[in-house]
Amino acid sequence: MKYLDEFSDPDLARRLLDQIHAVTTRPWAMMEVCGGQTHSIIRHGIDQLLPEGVEMIHGPGCPVCVTPLETIDRALAIARRPEVIFCSFGDMLRVPGSHDDLFTVKSEGGDVRVVYSPLDALQIARDNPDKQVVFFGIGFETTAPANAMTVHQARQQGIPNFSLLVSHVLVPPAIAAIMESPTCRVQAFLAAGHVCSVMGTSEYPPLAEKYAVPIVVTGFEPLDILEGIRRTLVQLEAGRHELENAYPRAVPAEGNPAAMAMLRDVFEVTDRTWRGIGMIPGSGWRLSDRYADYDAELRFEVTDIQTDESPLCRSGEVLQGLIKPHECPAFGKECTPRNPLGATMVSSEGACAAYYTYRRLDLVSAGSAS
């Protein structure tokens, strides 16, 4: 099984970088939307190799990071209940709520399990009919179809002891919100390839048009990202602002019609609070009325849990590209991956964690030089 090496070939990367340097005549600031792209950029040191003045602003596309604090607190309250088996993707376990995290709940005897697919959680529900099995359904459009499918199957197969704690978020409204922000510095977007592989690309030309920004659908491997950056710079330098698909091997323009049909059946658009950013209208999905029976927030009556963020944490500004992670006074001091104040320090896709993990060398050198 070979599928990665071809997309990180150093010689091809060097040629793309040469083209990037050749086309660039002035400074530009572009945002990679997806946390997977942020991780890859920092992990491979891609931003260090770009022309001076070409800046990557790390966008809000890490689903772990933007899941609002009160949703985490609701998850913790549900997971503490003795009748509940709480299932989650692994990287949600360390995300801090107001007081503790899912690891703590597990250590105190809560039945918290890491699963790799929501369908595994449904199987656990089948196997444990005397328990309530809850799956923490977070993520962008990428993870939503599998969650939708799971709820659909739960209803179809009559599995009443399964429910979904939903905190899905959507990329296009976030792009609009970033562009509407008065302090916005973003001049172009690398759109998240996997989101588009589900939803297609039709939502993006109106955004490119309205805000006069190039939007280039981009993958995740080093060459994918370099090609996305190259195409974005070509557009910026030419004064164009169009949608381009630099990830056609995964993204058909029409997306995945079967997945979209499932999403339309199970979810409906709702306003959603993003951790560190605030409420963005129409930026999330919740279970539609037809599936309200499977909504864990309603089943366990946790909607009255409401909480505020840490005043020290400036992850909102990081997520909006207003500051770089290390410019936050708490970075590496009060806030580290071991003791994260905000979610951007928790997930490996969070911008703060990526900087902390891979970039301390530069930050230390810069600190000792000044």
Added chain:
Amino acid sequence: MSPDGGSNDLDFEGWTCPAPLRNTPTVVMGHGGGGAMSGELVESLFLPAYGGAARADLADAAVLPPVSGRLAFSTDSYVVKPMFFPGGSIGDLAVNGTVNDLAMVGAQPLYLSTAYILAEGTPMSDIGRVAMAVGKAAEQAGVQLVTGDTKVVDHGSGDGIYVNTAGVGVIPDGVEIGPERARPGDAVLVSGAIGVHGVAVMSCREGLEFTTPVESDSAPLHGLVADMLATGADVRVLRDPTRGGVSASLNEIARASGVGMDLVERDLPVPEEVRDACGLLGLDPLQVANEGKLVAIVPAADVDAVLEAMRAHRFGSGACRIGTVVEDHPRMVVARTGLGGTRVIDLPLGEQLPRIC
């Protein structure tokens, strides 16, 4: 290690319960009570399964002959889940892990203790398979199993079989190996492909079954260490990069010695299957566990001789240089990425968490 089909091999898969234990196909509390049932377990299960590696005197403590030289002493507990995985089991890990801890200070291991904590209800056949793996690994490593203990805990208090082993070995005169001895200019070596054990275990973990040809690399490394030392090289540091992987080992050395390390990502021996599995799971191969590999810090002048000796040994055939000890960025391990950027190789925080997407 996988059975090689030799006629003297214990039949690892075909274990049958010895006669006195057949009435209790699973462990009950009485097996840990110190009475007749405990005795049956030792005499009918553990000792036969251990074969020639066991010393059968059943006194409260093993009495060992005098040895000359400095002693090395180490202990480790094994709780791996699942107990059986491609290429090995908790049994051979329990032997090789402690043998390797001794080997990493240059010791030749001599004696091991084995202590089991069994959960009530664990199938006797599982215990038999684990004990046979312990015996076979001890025989392969040339260590004697000289004392032991068995306890049983209530159903639900434990999880199958936990094993603790402690080991004693002798360090030859003149050998000085320690994590604080790395010096700028030294070379960083690794004995072969990294990340193999961790991926083999993950491939059969509940809920994550995936098909991979990768098998655990569990192996005793004291023979390899002896061959490295026999070159006369000043081997400064040895580590077996188990939990936390190569990343944790190198970070610990960098901190203990107050030096930096520069790795070249392109030179890391990561098998394609490991890279693919890690890519799918969002894990860093440098942080994935190994059970039959070592990292070594040796002076630049000794690199060729040590690598030649390592490659001539069956457990070091894939040995290579992966980096250099440097004065810059003390206490930090930095890798040059394939594209020419740099990144810090950090200590893993805790358990590795598969990413959401």
